[in-house]
Amino acid sequence: MIESLIAICPVDNKDDKVQKATGLVSSTSELLRRRVAMPKFAEPMPSFSEPKPPAAPRSPVSRLDISEVRGWLLAIGITGSVIAIIGLVLLAQGGGSTVAGLFLLVIAACALGGIYYFIVTERHKHEEAVRQVAEAHEDALKKHKAAALTARQRFEQQLQEWQTKEKTVREAQANWEQNMYYCHRHDVVFLAGRSAAVRPEDMPNLLGIAGISLQRDLPS
Numbered sequence: 773m774i775e776s777l778i779a780i781c782p783v784d785n786k787d788d789k790v791q792k793a794t795g796l797v798s799s800t801s802e803l804l805r806r807r808v809a810m811p812k813f814a815e816p817m818p819s820f821s822e823p824k825p826p827a828a829p830r831s832p833v834s835r836l837d838i839s840e841v842r843g844w845l846l847a848i849g850i851t852g853s854v855i856a857i858i859g860l861v862l863l864a865q866g867g868g869s870t871v872a873g874l875f876l877l878v879i880a881a882c883a884l885g886g887i888y889y890f891i892v893t894e895r896h897k898h899e900e901a902v903r904q905v906a907e908a909h910e911d912a913l914k915k916h917k918a919a920a921l922t923a924r925q926r927f928e929q930q931l932q933e934w935q936t937k938e939k940t941v942r943e944a945q946a947n948w949e950q951n952m953y954y955c956h957r958h959d960v961v962f963l964a965g966r967s968a969a970v971r972p973e974d975m976p977n978l979l980g981i982a983g984i985s986l987q988r989d990l991p992s
């Protein structure tokens with residue numbers, strides 16, 4: 773690309789104090805060089821980290837709650853069985869009455885039935901607890917997946933915005949290299965062939981990158 777050979781200052785249309793911005797890099801004072809230098813894109817590239825999935829659930833521990841009625845029934849059942857069986861054994865040894873033996877048998881049967889009922893319902897309770905835990909975990913997984921998807925979409929949008937800004941600054945850099953001039957008489961920068969002239973501090977406006985996060989090594 774051919775650079776414009778003559779650039780005139782928009783303030784007074786003279787070119788005798790005009791110097792190309794790239795030419796200032798080695799020649800002038802440190803201060804002026806920093807003021808006229810091309811701003812750098814300062815926004816860090818967005819990064820993405822996958823949200824953590826919920827931990828696998830621990831199998832629920834079934835605990836015997838003695839405060840429950842069922843707990844008392846179990847205790848009575850066991851005690852009743854033991855007493856009935858001891859009684860039966862004693863009766864068998866001593867050859868006691870058949871009526872007493874039958875009575876003890878019925879008690880033992882009821883007590884054992886109670887224990888059996890307890891075991892069955894206990895198992896059922898445990899299975900129900902396991903099912904609930906699995907359901908809750910599945911629910912948490914679903915929520916996690918939705919959240920992860922949203923996070924990824926948000927990241928992709930941020931990345932796209934970042935890439936657009938990065939490209940804008942890159943194009944501005946090319947524009948700066950080719951067309952940016954500085955006038956020593958008026959302390960202004962301008963783009964060759966354009967009428968706008970601004971202080972070097974306002975250069976981002978001239979380059980159309982004012983809204984972008986930039987790094988400028990300006991004196992404070």
Ligand SMILES: [Zn+2]
Nearest residue numbers: 781783955958
């Ligand atoms: Zn001038």
